[in-house]
Amino acid sequence: MPRRATIRDLAHRSGVSIATVSRVLNGHANVAAGTRDRVLHAAGQLGWHGGRATDGDVVFVRCPYVLSDYFGLIVSSVVETAELHGMSVMMNAGKGAAGRSPLPALPDRPGVRGAVLILPPEPTEDLVMLRDRRFPFVVVDPRTAPPRDVVAISSAHFAGARSLMAHLVGLGHRRVGIIGGPREWSVNDGRLAGYVTPLIELGLLPPSELLRFVTEPNEAQGHAAACDLLDLPDPPTALVGFNDKIAVGILRAAAERGLRVPADLSVAGFDDIDVSRATHPMLTTVRQPLAELGRMAVTMLLRMIGGHELDALHVELATELVVRDSTAPPPSM
Known part of the structure; x- marks a missing residue:
């Protein structure tokens, strides 16, 4: 497969700098006419079209x-x-x-x-x-x-999860259950680290009994994991899900047990997809710029x-905490 021409090839062929080639290709006016012609001639010789589409792209x-x-x-x-x-x-x-x-x-x-x-x-x-x-x-x-x-x-998964747990900690929650995603996903590692950081900063190491992981982050598996956590002898006062779909499963498990959200249990998700605004109450979540x-x-x-x-080869886009009606101080406060 023949190597495609690069911007460096254009600069070398036309005898100008990469910056000058970039100005020509982007249509900037501050380039001498002779220089512009030289760059465009080189582009034609090399078959360059600068990432812009041609027929068949x-x-x-x-x-x-x-x-x-x-x-x-x-x-x-x-x-x-x-x-x-x-x-x-x-x-x-x-x-x-x-x-x-x-x-x-x-x-x-x-x-x-x-x-x-x-x-x-x-x-x-x-x-x-x-x-x-x-x-x-x-x-x-x-x-x-x-x-x-x-x-x-x-997305900035660690930062988003940390901001969500900091919100719950600020409300007074200390016993928070976490339902994570598939263990082999790196995004799960990032979110889990973000969730536990505000608790560790308070000197609290989340007990393993409050951690659950699912193999597929959907409503059904979120419901099953939430049932396990809510049936503990000392259940959590808040539950956070790997995503909004898991949070929907948490809401169902809470309703089955007669728990009011957020009066008896705070619930939060991640992603801010449409379902987060279709629940009652609407979900506190973390918005990803999908x-x-x-x-x-x-x-x-x-x-x-x-x-x-x-x-920058690895780019993270900022997330945003969205506080709605599914989180409140724990019932003991």
């Missing part, structure tokens, strides 16, 4: 999960942003896509210029293979910690396709 989008409100928001944003830049999209999504991995064949697919991989289940070795073949791709919400030189974008994750992924991919260097 395709971005491959892999999301081997049900396109629910979480994944659906990210995928929709990726598709809309890619099409805004004139690129076509090849989708590999839904549970049916979770079988044989398409990654090894991606560099050889005609017309596919790059890929956006959303929570890819493939092992790190597959990502390294794509990197070594110089195939542009961006990982969104990586399942495991990506290699240092693989471009990845995610649509921005998709937009940023395409922007970074286009820069890679265009040969631009990325100074």
Whole structure:
């Protein structure tokens, strides 16, 4: 597969700096006419089109999960942003896509210029293979910690979880149950570390009896884990879920036991998807910029396709604590 021209190649061919090439490609006026002509001539010789689409340009989008409100928001944003830049999209999504991995064949697919991989289940070795073949791709919400030189974008999970637990601690909660996600997901590690930090700062080490983990972060498994925690001899005064769907399961378990939320039990989630505003009471949660994750992924991919260097390879977007009606001081206060 022939190597695509980079911005460095343009600078070398035209005899100017990378900064000058960038100004020409971005249409800046403060470039001498002769210099501009030289750069554009070099671009024509090298077949450069700067990450902008031409006929047949395709971005491959892999999301081997049900396109629910979480994944659906990210995928929709990726598709809309890619099409805004004139690129076509090849989708590999839904549970049916979770079988044989398409990654090894991606560099050889005609017309596919790059890929956006959303929570890819493939092992790190597959990502390294794509990197070594110089195939542009961006990982969104990586399942495991990506290699240092693989471009990845995610939310600030640790900071978001820490702000949520600090909110509960500030209300007076000390016995807080935590329902985490799949143990092998790095995002679970980040959120769990964020949840326990405010408690540790008070000298409280969360007991293992208040920790539960699910294999799939959905309402049903959240309900089952919440039942275990609420049936303890000394139940928690607050429960936090790995995501909003787990929090919905917690609300159901509380209602089955006649517990009022938040008078008897505070409940919080993570993500701020639509369901967080459809519950009664509405959920306190942490807002992830899901649509921005998709937009940023395409922007970074286009820069890679265009040969631009990325100074920040692992990018975290800020989260925001959203306090609603499902949290209050514990009943003893």
